[in-house]
Amino acid sequence: MPPQPSRPAALARQVFRGSEAVRLGLLSRHQLRGASWLRLRHDVYADARLRRDHGLACRAAALRLPPEAVLAGPSAAYLHGVEHAASFTDDVHVLVPRSARIDSQPGIRVHTLGAAPVLLPAGGGPVTRTDDDRAVAAEATAGPAIVDGTAAGARVLRWSTPAQAAWETAVWLEPFRAVAIVDGLLGRGLVTPADLTAVAERNADRPGGRRARWVFGLADGGAQSPPESHLRVRLVLAGLPRPVTQHPIRLASGLALHPDLAWPAFRVAVEYDGHWHADAEQLHRDRQRLNHLVGAGWVVLHVTSRRLHRDFPGVAREVRAALVACGWRR
Structure with missing residues (x-):
């Protein structure tokens, strides 16, 4: 029987910067190339046992983004529990202030906004699941959202509220996919029609405001799947x-x-x-x-x-x- 791979406890079930893991003596560069680790982005690695879903993609993207970046749109909808909102291979959507001076890159779609978005309160939201379906998450008292808490590149993630994520999704994505995601947010009780009306009114003068209202008008929380949403629309x-x-x-x-x-x-x-x-x-x-x-x-x-x-x-x-x-x- 082949030997079981050895993983430092500090990196178990974690996403981390490879260069930091090497600098701290947790791994060698040769070990990083082993089957225990999955290379997600340049200098970003994960425990290979983690499920390859959009939550994992978000954790990887966070280690390449400035601290003021906020997960948004379909990525935020996914983290709120709408699993069909995005997959492992879909772009991670993030919102940053214009002062951040960061451009989109492969796998990361960057959107800029002058004013700060409305964020999820500290400690909420589902995240990436392990292969045995247990959530890898911070305790509610530990701070906002997802925490990759090792010394090898620790980062904390924040994401848009469900209503704001619905608005961003409606503006950024093609309509059929956008409606299906908004349907999912409604169907899970994460937003109400009144919430959508309020966020549409609040953002009425922003680019995409008319499109968002149109998408919201097509949404229906009774849909049981994205294809049903697609067919209805x-x-x-x-x-x-x-x-x-x-x-x-x-x-x-x-x-x-x-x-x-x-x-x-x-x-x-x-x-x-x-x-x-x-x-x-x-x-x-x-x-x-x-x-x-x-x-x-x-x-x-x-x-x-x-x-x-x-x-x-x-x-x-x-x-x-x-x-x-x-x-x-x-």
Whole structure:
């Protein structure tokens, strides 16, 4: 059996500057190239056991940024718990004052702002998880957010509040992705429609203010996944009436079903079938659900991932035809 890799206790589960670890005698340059460590950026390394998610990317970016940098937009949304907001390979979005004089670099998208953003209070927020799903985080009394507390390049991270992160996301990202992230913030109760209205009004005169209000107007916390958000927004932009997410349909048996999208006035529903719907047990439940809805007098259309991305015009025609057949008049 090969020997187990040796890791100094000070670097276990940590993200650190390689040059500092060498200077402090914790590792040699040769050891840095071993399987125990993952090189994330120039001179930035991590314990290879850490999960490769966006939280890890944020911790790595922090060691290359000035102390006044704030994680923002989709990166902040991720750290608040919207896991689909960003992945390990996505850019880390940061906000810095203009005086910081730092430019974007591979893997880090820098945004500047004259006034200081609103930040998360000290000690909050989920962070990178280890392989056994335990959070690697500072205690609430230890200071703000993520702490990489070794002597080999210690840094503390701060990130935007959920409402501010929603505004930044709406301004910086393409609309479909932005709406899905704002949906996630709403669905998790991290923001309310009133919060979005307030942050939109507060930033109305800033560049992107009109775009943010438009994205917020399309958001809906009832969405269960980013593809459902994508489908809903595309249908609305295609000129169809706005559907209700997760509308409760109570059957005679007392069972309540909640289709992904529904137009209750016309008794038309749309179900999004992702890749996991190919599972045999899920397919059985889907067909039973479909029978219940049809038996209750509803027209139900199914949209697969492939059709959403490759044949959306056909999907829109079918939904439009179903609504017209059930009494919708534009």
